[in-house]
Amino acid sequence: xxxxxxxxxxxxxxxxxxxxxxxxxxxxxxxxxxxxxxxxxxxxxxxxxxxxxxxxxxxxxxxxxxxxxxxxxxxxxxxxxxxxxxxxxxxxxxxxxxxxxxxxxxxxxxxxxxxxxxxxxxxxxxxxxxxxxxxxxxxxxxxxxxxxxxxxxxxxxxxxxxxxxxxxxxxxxxxxxxxxxxxxxxxxxxxxxxxxxxxxxxx
Amino acid sequence: xxxxxxxxxxxxxxxxxxxxxxxxxxxxxxxxxxxxxxxxxxxxxxxxxxxxxxxxxxxxxxxxxxxxxxxxxxxxxxxxxxxxxxxxxxxxxxxxxxxxxxxxxxxxxxxxxxxxxxxxxxxxxxxxxxxxxxxxxxxxxxxxxxxxxxxxxxxxxxxxxxxxxxxxxxxxxxxxxxxxxxxxxxxxxxxxxxxxxxxxxxxxxxxxxxxxxxxxxxxxxxxxxxxxxxxxxxxxxxxxxxxxxxxxxxxxxxxxxxxxxxxxxxx
Numbered sequence: 001x002x003x004x005x006x007x008x009x010x011x012x013x014x015x016x017x018x019x020x021x022x023x024x025x026x027x028x029x030x031x032x033x034x035x036x037x038x039x040x041x042x043x044x045x046x047x048x049x050x051x052x053x054x055x056x057x058x059x060x061x062x063x064x065x066x067x068x069x070x071x072x073x074x075x076x077x078x079x080x081x082x083x084x085x086x087x088x089x090x091x092x093x094x095x096x097x098x099x100x101x102x103x104x105x106x107x108x109x110x111x112x113x114x115x116x117x118x119x120x121x122x123x124x125x126x127x128x129x130x131x132x133x134x135x136x137x138x139x140x141x142x143x144x145x146x147x148x149x150x151x152x153x154x155x156x157x158x159x160x161x162x163x164x165x166x167x168x169x170x171x172x173x174x175x176x177x178x179x180x181x182x183x184x185x186x187x188x189x190x191x192x193x194x195x196x197x198x199x200x201x202x203x
Numbered sequence: 204x205x206x207x208x209x210x211x212x213x214x215x216x217x218x219x220x221x222x223x224x225x226x227x228x229x230x231x232x233x234x235x236x237x238x239x240x241x242x243x244x245x246x247x248x249x250x251x252x253x254x255x256x257x258x259x260x261x262x263x264x265x266x267x268x269x270x271x272x273x274x275x276x277x278x279x280x281x282x283x284x285x286x287x288x289x290x291x292x293x294x295x296x297x298x299x300x301x302x303x304x305x306x307x308x309x310x311x312x313x314x315x316x317x318x319x320x321x322x323x324x325x326x327x328x329x330x331x332x333x334x335x336x337x338x339x340x341x342x343x344x345x346x347x348x349x350x351x352x353x354x355x356x357x358x359x360x361x362x363x364x365x366x367x368x369x370x371x372x373x374x375x376x377x378x379x380x381x382x383x384x385x386x387x388x389x390x391x392x393x394x395x396x397x398x399x400x401x402x403x404x405x406x407x408x409x410x411x412x413x414x415x416x417x418x419x420x421x422x423x424x425x426x427x428x429x430x431x432x433x434x435x436x437x438x439x440x441x442x443x444x445x446x447x448x449x450x451x452x453x454x455x456x457x458x459x460x461x462x463x464x465x466x467x468x469x470x
Contacts, residue, residue, distance in 0.1 A: 099235055
């Protein structure tokens, strides 16, 4: 639902979206090793599949976005992961738009990078609790979605006055998803920390 | 289950025979050109051209329409909200007012603007079918390599595309085993915890498998290059097609700049 379709945004906005995405993509890809391909692809595929799982939560039907999860597990490489997931979602499943892939990647990818930083630096604190992964996973997951929705609403609102009400509508519809993703990311981070810690990003 | 976009890649049509590299670039240019238009007439002309392309590709319209439904659901709110809300000084004609929400009609211009948004979104998605749906996905990915996309990105596309179906299968299996133990999805914390842990386990399993597959491929000489039996060859007909589609994309922009076909102020 955080995808913007074609033809809605101001051209200047999605054009600069492509430029910024190209820059971040070039930088993050330079940090990527060829051995990272399997891990990255599995999580990218997971982000793709998870966004297709809808479930009823209260009055709305919601689905996972998992950008915070990508950040916590992949670190910097969450950005190419989200880019690939969005491209495939657009071309295989017709979710979102073609011209808006750049800006949609920013909307989801930049919060993912922030979630990663939060998780990475958070884990360094000694809080005296056993599973810090759960705490910082929850925070990262929640903040990543909240920021993604915020970015989306700002973009819609700045495009034109007529989109202001749409922006408010979109933001309200996402409040349950923020809570769900926060809990999801927290639980999975805790689970992975005990089962397979190398899947979490600690670099 | 996820249905594949390349289900009709085995057909034979002028679009199917078109070199995938030129096809992707030309149709992509057309998509960007249509989205850049702010003129209802030209957008409609672009849409008609797209319908002709889909027709030429022989991909059944029922398949395309089925996928377009989703896009329509996503853009429908814009169509319903834009013409009927108040904004700034332009309050439009008030139709009804309930609980502080004013329903008003902003006139034909707003309806035209909303229609244009919906048409643009539908056109760009419709063009994906002749663009990607007319060759097998592995050939499309090889075409991306031929277009000099970064190799790491091409590999990620190839692997992710494979794992989507693996993970989808695995998820269905996990769900079935949850259901056989009496689990039902409800809107509570317990459901969320269980689903989260099931998905996390899915990751662990898939990650290990992905690693094994990757090393097996490496040991058999995989170097990151996409290898298929298909070799690209762009002849005269490929370039004629490309010039036709690309030329049309340019033509739309020229027409928009010349200001022809504008019906009412700015739209």
